[in-house]
Amino acid sequence: MKNIIRALRAERGWSQAALADQLGVSRQSINAIETGKYDPSLPLAFAIARLFEKSIEEIFDDQTEAQLAAE
Amino acid sequence: MTQHTFKSAKRRYFRAFWPLMALYVIIVLAGSFGLNQLDPEPKWLQATLAIACAVPVIATLLVMLRYVSETDEYTRLVQLKGFAWGGVITVSGIFIVGFLQLFHVIENFEVFWFGPAFFIAYGLSTFLLGGRDCL
Numbered sequence: 563m564k565n566i567i568r569a570l571r572a573e574r575g576w577s578q579a580a581l582a583d584q585l586g587v588s589r590q591s592i593n594a595i596e597t598g599k600y601d602p603s604l605p606l607a608f609a610i611a612r613l614f615e616k617s618i619e620e621i622f623d624d625q626t627e628a629q630l631a632a633e
Numbered sequence: 634m635t636q637h638t639f640k641s642a643k644r645r646y647f648r649a650f651w652p653l654m655a656l657y658v659i660i661v662l663a664g665s666f667g668l669n670q671l672d673p674e675p676k677w678l679q680a681t682l683a684i685a686c687a688v689p690v691i692a693t694l695l696v697m698l699r700y701v702s703e704t705d706e707y708t709r710l711v712q713l714k715g716f717a718w719g720g721v722i723t724v725s726g727i728f729i730v731g732f733l734q735l736f737h738v739i740e741n742f743e744v745f746w747f748g749p750a751f752f753i754a755y756g757l758s759t760f761l762l763g764g765r766d767c768l
Contacts (some may be wrong), residue, residue, distance in 0.1 A: 586638030590764050591707035600707050 563601045566621040570614045585609055593609070642703035642755075649696040657689035690748065711763030719755030723747055 571581050577594040585606070585613075594600035595610075602610065611618045637645070649708055664682035668674045701712045733739045 581709050582639070586640075586707035588639040588708050590711075591639070591705050594707050594763075600710070606706060 564598060564625075565595065567610065567614075567621060567623050568596045570616075570621070571596075581613075584613060637703040639705040639708060642700055642705075645703065646696060646700040649699075650693060653689045653693045653696065656694075657686070660689065661686050708763065710749060711759055714762050715755050715759030718758035719751050722752040722754035722758070 567581075573576070574582075578596070579589045582589045582592045585607070591600070591602075595602050607618050607622060611621055614621065635738055660682075668679065668682065671678065697712075700711055701716075704712065730739070730742050734742060
């Protein structure tokens, strides 16, 4: 799933490790989510949204490449 | 999310892991030394020491399972995939060696080595799937 976590993190000047610490997860988790290798659970997605003061939909885009191409 | 963070889960894991490994080394060394002093070794003592050597390893496996349940969701996924791959590789090895023995291609093979083989297969799989942080 595509997301804008890397951009939001860069805006705040946070490293992956700093964001991971705030969420109580590993740095690898943040890296996997940012690169789209791993989709977070709903509770973690809510925690990320709360931290960046945005809605889940503003951060995560559930449209696949095929759906985007079809539009 | 669990109440444990990734870091606190990892701390709890290593706080149990290293003493268990130290205990394992002590029991194996003391057991081997003790048995060498006794001639002939009583069977019951051999059996007791053999089982005692396995206890810290079994405890370590349980500590690993606790870590899997307490860590963050991504690390849990990588750990479980590592366990699964470790199991698949080890059980495959057991079947291959087992059939080689049944068909008299090889002679006796120490079953003990499948234990370390599982830990190596699990560790390598976890590293390849999630990197150093997930170990």
